[in-house]
Amino acid sequence: MLKGKMVNLTKILPIPLILIVLAFAPYFLGSYRTLILQAVLVWVTLSISWHFFSGLTKYISLGSVAFAGTGLYFTAVYLNLSMSKGYYPILPLPVVVLLAGLISFALALVIGSVTLRLKGIYFAIATFGVGELVKGVIGWWQTKAGVYQILRPLEFGDPQITYFSILITTLAILLLTTFLRRSKFGLALKMIGECEDAAAHVGVNTSLFKTLSFAISAMCMGLIGGSYAIRFPTINVDGAFKTDYSFLPAIMVLLGGVGTAYGPIIGSITLSLLSEYLRVTFSFYFPIIYGSILIIIVLFMPNGIMGMVEKLKATKLMGRKELAKAPEMPP
Amino acid sequence: MWDIIFRGSINGAIFSLIAVGLNLQYGVTRILNIAHGEFLMLGAFITSIVFQLYGVNPVVSLAISGPTVFVLGVLIHIIVFRKLVHLSKSAEELEFRSLLACFGLLFVIQNVILIIIKFYPKLMYSGTPYLNETIYIMGERLELNRIVAAVMAIIISVLLYIMLRSTSAGLAVRATAQEPTGAQVVGINISKVHMVSFGLSVLLSALGGSLLSMIYPNLSPLTGPQYTFIALAVIVIGGIGSFIGSLLGGFLIGFVYYACMKTDSLLTMPVVYAFLIIMLIIRPKGFFGR
Numbered sequence: 136m137l138k139g140k141m142v143n144l145t146k147i148l149p150i151p152l153i154l155i156v157l158a159f160a161p162y163f164l165g166s167y168r169t170l171i172l173q174a175v176l177v178w179v180t181l182s183i184s185w186h187f188f189s190g191l192t193k194y195i196s197l198g199s200v201a202f203a204g205t206g207l208y209f210t211a212v213y214l215n216l217s218m219s220k221g222y223y224p225i226l227p228l229p230v231v232v233l234l235a236g237l238i239s240f241a242l243a244l245v246i247g248s249v250t251l252r253l254k255g256i257y258f259a260i261a262t263f264g265v266g267e268l269v270k271g272v273i274g275w276w277q278t279k280a281g282v283y284q285i286l287r288p289l290e291f292g293d294p295q296i297t298y299f300s301i302l303i304t305t306l307a308i309l310l311l312t313t314f315l316r317r318s319k320f321g322l323a324l325k326m327i328g329e330c331e332d333a334a335a336h337v338g339v340n341t342s343l344f345k346t347l348s349f350a351i352s353a354m355c356m357g358l359i360g361g362s363y364a365i366r367f368p369t370i371n372v373d374g375a376f377k378t379d380y381s382f383l384p385a386i387m388v389l390l391g392g393v394g395t396a397y398g399p400i401i402g403s404i405t406l407s408l409l410s411e412y413l414r415v416t417f418s419f420y421f422p423i424i425y426g427s428i429l430i431i432i433v434l435f436m437p438n439g440i441m442g443m444v445e446k447l448k449a450t451k452l453m454g455r456k457e458l459a460k461a462p463e464m465p466p
Numbered sequence: 467m468w469d470i471i472f473r474g475s476i477n478g479a480i481f482s483l484i485a486v487g488l489n490l491q492y493g494v495t496r497i498l499n500i501a502h503g504e505f506l507m508l509g510a511f512i513t514s515i516v517f518q519l520y521g522v523n524p525v526v527s528l529a530i531s532g533p534t535v536f537v538l539g540v541l542i543h544i545i546v547f548r549k550l551v552h553l554s555k556s557a558e559e560l561e562f563r564s565l566l567a568c569f570g571l572l573f574v575i576q577n578v579i580l581i582i583i584k585f586y587p588k589l590m591y592s593g594t595p596y597l598n599e600t601i602y603i604m605g606e607r608l609e610l611n612r613i614v615a616a617v618m619a620i621i622i623s624v625l626l627y628i629m630l631r632s633t634s635a636g637l638a639v640r641a642t643a644q645e646p647t648g649a650q651v652v653g654i655n656i657s658k659v660h661m662v663s664f665g666l667s668v669l670l671s672a673l674g675g676s677l678l679s680m681i682y683p684n685l686s687p688l689t690g691p692q693y694t695f696i697a698l699a700v701i702v703i704g705g706i707g708s709f710i711g712s713l714l715g716g717f718l719i720g721f722v723y724y725a726c727m728k729t730d731s732l733l734t735m736p737v738v739y740a741f742l743i744i745m746l747i748i749r750p751k752g753f754f755g756r
């Protein structure tokens with residue numbers, strides 16, 4: 136009895152500790168490290184959101200940029216128009232971010248309902264195209280309107296506002312996706328990923344569930360994009376819609392381990408910290424080294440970090456010889 | 467009107483050359499190379515270098531840029547994609563992983579070109595384009611370099627078609643695309659075919675780039691992904707695995723591209739993306755797909 140409780144304690148104890156550290160981080164980390172922590176949190180959230188849809192249902196979406204970018208750009212534009220120019224009513228920041236999330240949700244509902252009947256590579260191409268289409272259309276509109284830079288309103292100059300808005304969004308999304316993943320909804324999504332026909336046979340409304348989870352994942356991306364918007368003093372379309380937002384979450388999840396609970400978190404922390412380190416060390420050659428590392432991750436980490444940890448555990452338990460005899464674990 | 471037909475088909479000839487490459491690659495190796503446009507940039511860049519340094523005629527430099535990129539493509543296939551094929555348990559997994567690997571590749575190639583240009587800015591901007599004389603066809607002004615480029619693109623496509631249709635190597639490639647297991651059974655060395663077709667497809671892309679650099683001397687290295695998308699739209703319209711479909715689709719996108727360029731140049735790429743998405747939704751197999 137006692138032992139079982141102890142195990143539970145060691146599992147639960149780190150969570151409040153991490154929360155306390157995160158809550159006080161900007162007061163002891165200094166401004167530069169806080170900025171890095173912010174970026175890491177954003178990547179963690181993007182990876183979790185991407186994994187919530189693509190990791191579970193195995194429909195590979197490369198359109199994350201459409202949703203994260205829409206959230207980011209909408210928030211920047213709305214704040215600018217309402218606070219600096221007075222066109223729209225001034226709303227508090229959380230409301231604007233929630234609106235950004237809702238817009239991404241609606242956009243994803245529309246996109247998902249037409250593209251989700253495609254399978255495999257066709258879906259990936261379609262979402263990739265959607266991301267670029269949204270970027271292109273907004274870029275066109277921006278040039279027609281004669282706007283080249285969107286300035287951040289003066290009220291949001293304090294970096295701590297950004298940090299806490301990102302932190303709160305991250306925690307909320309973490310809770311939401313964890314809860315949904317463990318519910319029947321998550322089970323249905325997992326089933327779609329394993330075998331869609333079987334899921335349909337046992338009564339899962341596959342197209343509804345796929346579209347809904349696509350939209351929820353997009354909403355999370357929109358929310359984190361929206362709360363990230365005030366980090367930038369000025370922003371334009373190219374800054375808001377970076378192709379990185381589409382591909383890096385996928386690579387981060389792959390690095391951490393697809394289909395695991397902690398994989399997306401570990402993968403995104405590792406890769407974003409590594410990229411920051413490389414950027415500082417090799418400023419000029421950074422992109423080349425970074426690109427090579429992305430290829431190496433895809434090539435040499437088929438099961439990700441979590442897969443390696445599992446394998447290490449298995450070796451410890453069974454010993455090397457037995458492991459060689461044991462059948463391969465299913466992917 | 468004639469303007470759109472002439473200039474559109476000039477664009478179209480080059481687009482179909484690029485798209486045929488991407489189509490061959492995806493059809494045979496199941497690798498969707500989103501770094502395809504980067505190889506195009508590489509071809510354009512090599513043409514620009516040899517023109518700047520040695521004054522080589524761009525048409526002649528096709529014989530330099532093509533083989534160089536072919537060797538590079540074969541090397542990349544050996545280093546990266548052969549391992550991926552062994553690693554992946556299913557075709558879907560291979561497609562997903564190779565997509566991500568190609569993103570890394572895109573990053574690397576783009577930045578290698580950018581860094582070289584940073585050190586030697588002279589290499590990229592050639593100033594006067596080659597063969598800039600104009601001629602008149604049916605009352606329309608056309609630069610000679612565009613016509614030469616379009617004719618070269620068509621010749622290369624036709625040569626490739628003949629090669630695929632009537633040589634034994636072409637037969638092996640087609641067999642591998644249709645039925646990989648069956649091809650292996652009848653004694654075709656699949657991994658060799660994969661290697662060669664990967665090299666061949668990036669070669670076609672590089673040739674397309676060389677021809678494009680003849681028309682647009684100030685091609686920016688950052689526009690590579692744009693050409694990847696054009697090629698993607700073309701093969702989705704024509705149908706994956708269909709040579710004729712890619713040729714015709716290339717011309718279609720060429721007309722659309724030029725018509726958009728003329729009305730509102732900023733809307734050009736969004737229209738191409740819209741074509742791609744609408745086509746995927748209506749008929750993902752394309753007009754000529756099996």
